[in-house]
Amino acid sequence: MLKYNLTLSILKKRYLCMKRKLFKLFVLFIFAFISCDKEEKNTEEPIKQTFIFKDGFETENNQINELFTIDGERWTTIQQTNPTNATNKITISSSTFTEGKNAIRFLSNKSDSQLSKIDIEKNGLQIVEGDKVTITANFYIVGTDSIENLLLIDLECCSCWDPTVGDNYGAENQCPGIRLMMSGGNDYLSIERGKISGTTIQQTNFAFPRDQWVTVEWEMVMSTTNTGTNKLRINQTQVINQPGMNMPNAQVFKDAFIEEGINFSLQEPVSYERVQIGATANPTANNVELFVDDFSIKIE
Numbered sequence: 001m002l003k004y005n006l007t008l009s010i011l012k013k014r015y016l017c018m019k020r021k022l023f024k025l026f027v028l029f030i031f032a033f034i035s036c037d038k039e040e041k042n043t044e045e046p047i048k049q050t051f052i053f054k055d056g057f058e059t060e061n062n063q064i065n066e067l068f069t070i071d072g073e074r075w076t077t078i079q080q081t082n083p084t085n086a087t088n089k090i091t092i093s094s095s096t097f098t099e100g101k102n103a104i105r106f107l108s109n110k111s112d113s114q115l116s117k118i119d120i121e122k123n124g125l126q127i128v129e130g131d132k133v134t135i136t137a138n139f140y141i142v143g144t145d146s147i148e149n150l151l152l153i154d155l156e157c158c159s160c161w162d163p164t165v166g167d168n169y170g171a172e173n174q175c176p177g178i179r180l181m182m183s184g185g186n187d188y189l190s191i192e193r194g195k196i197s198g199t200t201i202q203q204t205n206f207a208f209p210r211d212q213w214v215t216v217e218w219e220m221v222m223s224t225t226n227t228g229t230n231k232l233r234i235n236q237t238q239v240i241n242q243p244g245m246n247m248p249n250a251q252v253f254k255d256a257f258i259e260e261g262i263n264f265s266l267q268e269p270v271s272y273e274r275v276q277i278g279a280t281a282n283p284t285a286n287n288v289e290l291f292v293d294d295f296s297i298k299i300e
């Protein structure tokens, strides 16, 4: 009986010991799992999702307000600045288009004391340094008048402006950015960087065809330094391929403003939050009528 009890007690001890060992193993396993998980999290790169917005300006009833849906899936607003004695127009066209059955039509009267503008704007973008941005659109510019300095597409950051400087520097300049502008004496589409204190990346090899649909493709890798890339294709012909700054640079702004006696701090990190397309400014000597269709912006 004693022997039997002894054996039972040994077995019980062994069982408890095994149980403890198993528990220890279990705890070790959990720790290993947690630390492994932590390590993975530490080395994990944040995955940036590609953003694509496309709009062919299609409508049910040819009404411009159909482009501004409550869910924010389409366009945000119209930018319209009329010259003193004329009213700019924005309409849906059902006679001139390249895709579907509609395009958007802009009629921008020539400027007087007011810089004339009429364009459509998409807000809520988040374009930061290192992003690759591709904007494509089809344009139809009516007539053969000179369109020197006409601006077609703007990418802008208003949130990067120094709030303590406010509008002390003129309302026109409070949203720094980069733009597509006609230059070279008439209609050579180029990349304008005046609002970020840069020079225009110009080309004079490819005049913009008129009275016909023209495909424009603008591709950039965004940078506040000269490591940015800037490519422009017109009807599949590459007309610009040049490195260079294409976002506002804090030091460049500081240096430019200090010359005016203003202490300017660019709000960082810089992010372009809106794109505009149309006659984003018409400083030409003429009224300009143009159509746009098949717009897209890709941020990756």
Ligand SMILES: [Ca+2]
Binding pocket: 056, 057, 058, 097, 098, 099, 100, 101, 102, 103, 293, 294
């Ligand atoms: Ca369309």
